[in-house]
Amino acid sequence: MTETALALDRLRAGELVAIPTETVYGLAADAANPQAIAKIFALKGRPADHPVIVHIAGSAQLADWATDIPAHAWRLAEAFWPGPLTLILRRQPQVPDAVTGGQDTVGLRAPAHPVTQTLLRQFGGGLAAPSANRFGHVSPTTAQHVRDEFGSQCPLVLDGGQCEVGVESTIIALLDGPPKLLRPGGVLREQIEDLLGVRLEHHRHSQSAKLRVSGLLDSHYAPRTPLISGPMHSVRTLAAAAAAAGQRVAVLTLQGSEGYPASILLHPMPGDPVLYAHLIYDALRQLDSLGFDTLYLECPPDSAGWLAVNDRLYRASHQRIV
Known part of the structure; x- marks a missing residue:
């Protein structure tokens, strides 16, 4: 059995698999299975109200997870997916609260790494996959980082080499009002503004109290040494x-x-x-x-x-x- 086939079996059985993306390694579980998602939160020590990003193969799956999708979202997906861009959209009713932190929004992205693209196409659904590390710690960019992080608790790791981008995805909110840059990342602000022809709102170092998304806490990505x-x-x-x-x-x-x-x-x-x-x-x-x-x-x-x-x-x- 290949590692991809083994990973698919484990994901379908509600288990965790660490996956490579072009940004950082993710700790993946079936995004439609709340019990599987709970295992991510338990292993990471992640607060239950902190949402996770759903990874999908491409824009053909957008409407499975999001509703009221604006034209800007389709344009961004066409231009930058697969790639390091996450879109925050209104959720479909069936999306588990475990994914959204109980909010009416969901974060979606299509990663570009060929190993995970193959996995997602064969899996058919979405994978909830925050970074494969303890909550708040430095994100992993190699398979060995994931093994070092979790030790004997480490799940299956699909080794895709060192991550090309090395920092997490850009997050854009496409909800009420103009598009907002919530987290800068591998797709530059200027690239998005040029494509959409609008200026992105961005409040540096602050998180809207009305919207919780991954990676916006003031203390995050931190080494244990001061x-x-x-x-x-x-x-x-x-x-x-x-x-x-x-x-x-x-x-x-x-x-x-x-x-x-x-x-x-x-x-x-x-x-x-x-x-x-x-x-x-x-x-x-x-x-x-x-x-x-x-x-x-x-x-x-x-x-x-x-x-x-x-x-x-x-x-x-x-x-x-x-």
């Missing part, structure tokens, strides 16, 4: 002082080693936002496993191309220096 982020000069000063006080310190730097004491481990990150997104979760996981007292991070530029990366770093940081 992470302090800020401008280069502030990080350099604080990291040097911590090292001088005897702490074991690492710095994720964009600027190289100049100005840092030799006792500090430096982890250089690329100056390109696409490559940075591809590598950041792996870097945080590596450093988190090495027993440092504190991690420091030099913040990337506050410009359009870095919107998704800066969103994740804001939520991953235990302390943010302005």
